[in-house]
Amino acid sequence: MRKLIEEKDPMEVVGCARGHSCEELIHNLPRHCKFYPALIQHINKIPEVILRNSGTPIAKKVNRMMREISKESYRAMQFTRTEINNRGVLFGIVSLKHKVMDRVLNYFHKRWPECIICLYNEHTHKTSTIDEKGIIHKIDSPLKTVVEKASKNRPLIPYFDDIQFSGKEIFETLYSSQFISERENQKYFKKMIPEKCYELPGMRSGIEKRFRNKKINDYF
Amino acid sequence: MPSTLEKIRVLGENSKYDICASTASSRTDKYPKLFGDTNSWIGNTASAGICHSYTPDGRCMSLFKTLYTNKCIYNCKYCFTHSCKRKMSFTPEEYARTFMKLYSMNVVEGVFISSAVCGSADKTTEEMLEAIRLLRFKYNFQGYVHFKCLPGVSQYLLKEAISLSDRISINTEASSKDYLAEIADQKDFNNDIITRQRWLKQIRLKHNDEALKVMKDFKQDNTLEYQGKMIKERREDGYKKFRWDGAPILNSGQTTQFVVGAAESESDYDLLKRIDWGYREIDLRRAYFSSFIPIEGTPLAGKQAASLAREHRLYQTDWLLRIYHYKLKDLEEIFNEEGNLPKGDPKMHLASEYFKDRNLVDPNQASYRELLLVPGIGPISAKRIINLRAKKFVFKRRQDLKSVGVVLKRAEPYLLINGHNQTTLNKYFDIISDNVSQREIV
Ligand code: SF4
Numbered sequence: 001m002r003k004l005i006e007e008k009d010p011m012e013v014v015g016c017a018r019g020h021s022c023e024e025l026i027h028n029l030p031r032h033c034k035f036y037p038a039l040i041q042h043i044n045k046i047p048e049v050i051l052r053n054s055g056t057p058i059a060k061k062v063n064r065m066m067r068e069i070s071k072e073s074y075r076a077m078q079f080t081r082t083e084i085n086n087r088g089v090l091f092g093i094v095s096l097k098h099k100v101m102d103r104v105l106n107y108f109h110k111r112w113p114e115c116i117i118c119l120y121n122e123h124t125h126k127t128s129t130i131d132e133k134g135i136i137h138k139i140d141s142p143l144k145t146v147v148e149k150a151s152k153n154r155p156l157i158p159y160f161d162d163i164q165f166s167g168k169e170i171f172e173t174l175y176s177s178q179f180i181s182e183r184e185n186q187k188y189f190k191k192m193i194p195e196k197c198y199e200l201p202g203m204r205s206g207i208e209k210r211f212r213n214k215k216i217n218d219y220f
Numbered sequence: 221m222p223s224t225l226e227k228i229r230v231l232g233e234n235s236k237y238d239i240c241a242s243t244a245s246s247r248t249d250k251y252p253k254l255f256g257d258t259n260s261w262i263g264n265t266a267s268a269g270i271c272h273s274y275t276p277d278g279r280c281m282s283l284f285k286t287l288y289t290n291k292c293i294y295n296c297k298y299c300f301t302h303s304c305k306r307k308m309s310f311t312p313e314e315y316a317r318t319f320m321k322l323y324s325m326n327v328v329e330g331v332f333i334s335s336a337v338c339g340s341a342d343k344t345t346e347e348m349l350e351a352i353r354l355l356r357f358k359y360n361f362q363g364y365v366h367f368k369c370l371p372g373v374s375q376y377l378l379k380e381a382i383s384l385s386d387r388i389s390i391n392t393e394a395s396s397k398d399y400l401a402e403i404a405d406q407k408d409f410n411n412d413i414i415t416r417q418r419w420l421k422q423i424r425l426k427h428n429d430e431a432l433k434v435m436k437d438f439k440q441d442n443t444l445e446y447q448g449k450m451i452k453e454r455r456e457d458g459y460k461k462f463r464w465d466g467a468p469i470l471n472s473g474q475t476t477q478f479v480v481g482a483a484e485s486e487s488d489y490d491l492l493k494r495i496d497w498g499y500r501e502i503d504l505r506r507a508y509f510s511s512f513i514p515i516e517g518t519p520l521a522g523k524q525a526a527s528l529a530r531e532h533r534l535y536q537t538d539w540l541l542r543i544y545h546y547k548l549k550d551l552e553e554i555f556n557e558e559g560n561l562p563k564g565d566p567k568m569h570l571a572s573e574y575f576k577d578r579n580l581v582d583p584n585q586a587s588y589r590e591l592l593l594v595p596g597i598g599p600i601s602a603k604r605i606i607n608l609r610a611k612k613f614v615f616k617r618r619q620d621l622k623s624v625g626v627v628l629k630r631a632e633p634y635l636l637i638n639g640h641n642q643t644t645l646n647k648y649f650d651i652i653s654d655n656v657s658q659r660e661i662v
Contacts, residue, residue, distance in 0.1 A: 077270055084324040092326070108326075110264045111363070159320070159359050167321040173225050174322070177232030178285065179275050182513050182525065188278030192271075202326075211276045 019052030073100035081202035086161040263363025292336035296404035303517030316354035330364025341370040371412035387472035395494035399483040434466035473505030481526025487559030596631030
């Protein structure tokens with residue numbers, strides 16, 4: 001590596017067009033569950049062009065780590081299934097190995113700015129919340145207790161009261177109705193929802209799994 | 221009276237051939253929101269584009285997509301109306317409530333509201349609009365709404381629909397008057413569809429010009445007082461005035477959809493010509509293609525289904541028009557005598573035609589347009605190459621090109637790298653023959 005740094009004109013490592021900047025790496029790598037502080041010191045010594053070149057071993061490593069981080073948060077945004085109570089408290093369960101809870105909470109906060117969001121992380125057995133002001137708290141209690149506490153002094157909101165019915169069947173019916181059997185493409189389907197997504201809390205009993213494991217006729 | 225679940229089952233199934241994607245949302249926080257920037261709103265289009273599920277055909281399912289009603293005064297030959305015996309409609313409240321429930325479960329990103337024409341286009345549109353109004357102003361939903369306009373709808377309703385939605389579409393279904401008459405003889409191609417598409421463009425442009433002026437004033441007097449005054453003024457006239465005049469409308473533009481293969485002898489060229497016209501004349505954002513699938517009980521039940529590969533090739537060629545900004549006449553040489561696209565990737569065909577009697581491309585000298593002609597080089601990698609050249613970088617190795625995102629497997633036969641062509645064209649003819657990875661389209 002040192003040889004590469006000394007001998008090459010940085011512009012010749014053409015990877016400068018892709019990858020992540022040093023700041024992005026320094027900011028985000030600590031989120032990874034296998035992060036160690038020496039990695040940052042190491043990164044600081046290496047020119048950015050090398051970090052961006054997908055061919056160098058260090059770039060391969062940090063890019064993989066960055067990918068794992070962003071994939072986990074993206075999957076959580078996609079497949080976390082939530083509920084809302086009539087006091088405007090939105091809650092659900094996630095399973096996050098890396099430290100991306102803030103990203104996921106902020107995603108929900110942007111959608112429900114006047115609500116309190118509570119997410120229980122199965123991995124750490126902790127519940128995190130984000131309030132209307134965007135302030136995040138980490139609480140050592142189970143989800144149910146946190147939701148009850150958060151709902152306590154909040155007024156009943158009529159338009160949330162309106163939607164206090166079970167939506168599971170509604171989604172399952174909608175999902176089944178959209179399937180065009182003539183276009184069935186299991187390979188593509190499996191690519192879009194890979195096996196490990198079915199291990200996420202929101203997907204474990206999801207309808208997608210039934211369509212994946214059975215032929216459509218079996219299902220009906 | 222059918223239950224809500226039954227309505228979702230039937231009306232969802234009736235809408236399954238409509239194509240949409242919330243990835244088209246206007247992902248910007250740059251402008252004030254369409255309905256004012258307050259915390260009491262729910263939903264967000266700036267970060268939309270997340271797919272919360274995928275159907276077994278691999279298509280993403282991110283919108284609440286059902287018809288509003290399946291009672292129709294038309295009888296298009298390819299349509300379910302002939303065979304669907306169970307006729308039903310949502311009520312606006314039921315529609316809005318069901319969507320909000322799904323949104324609170326994080327299983328959808330927005331709404332795609334479409335409908336059959338019950339009574340008249342205006343009457344049905346009124347009801348659809350009422351559902352969207354409820355969403356916007358009762359449930360405070362600020363997220364993504366795709367509104368499907370019905371053929372022949374009045375201009376004042378179009379205006380209302382535009383101001384409430386992020387994207388609007390009118391299904392063109394066929395590329396010309398004659399082809400439409402073949403499959404849906406009650407619809408007037410020019411009046412019911414093309415005129416409405418032109419209106420959409422005009423209304424949007426007019427509003428956005430005025431919005432720009434409002435924004436200018438706002439920037440000059442960007443005080444809370446001014447903001448408060450604007451909001452108060454809007455409140456006095458009910459919800460209609462609550463909307464920010466300064467926010468551009470219809471950020472995701474207008475789109476359209478075609479039924480591919482329903483009209484006899486309608487060629488790919490006909491369809492692409494219509495789309496090319498759309499990009500030039502009505503600010504079409506994009507077109508969707510839905511391969512014709514015969515439905516039992518319809519007049520076209522005996523007709524053969526259109527191939528999905530054809531649909532895929534149309535998407536690929538549309539990509540060349542829309543993203544690469546090719547002109548349709550640049551592509552003319554790849555169509556066969558019937559005006560259809562040959563099997564395989566249109567860009568590969570285009571390149572093999574183009575480079576038949578021309579020199580290969582030297583990435584150190586070629587223009588942006590020449591680079592774009594090489595398969596495996598898209599607009600982004602072409603721009604990267606040009607940028608690096610501007611910084612005096614010389615591409616000498618395959619690896620140099622790979623690291624800016626060039627797909628070498630495709631590009632190599634057409635490139636001169638360090639003065640050498642790495643392989644022969646013949647070796648790659650099998651790539652041209654057919655390597656369509658079907659369906660990975662929308
Ligand atoms: S307008 Fe035509 S395509 Fe649309 S629902 Fe009615 S019959 Fe079907």
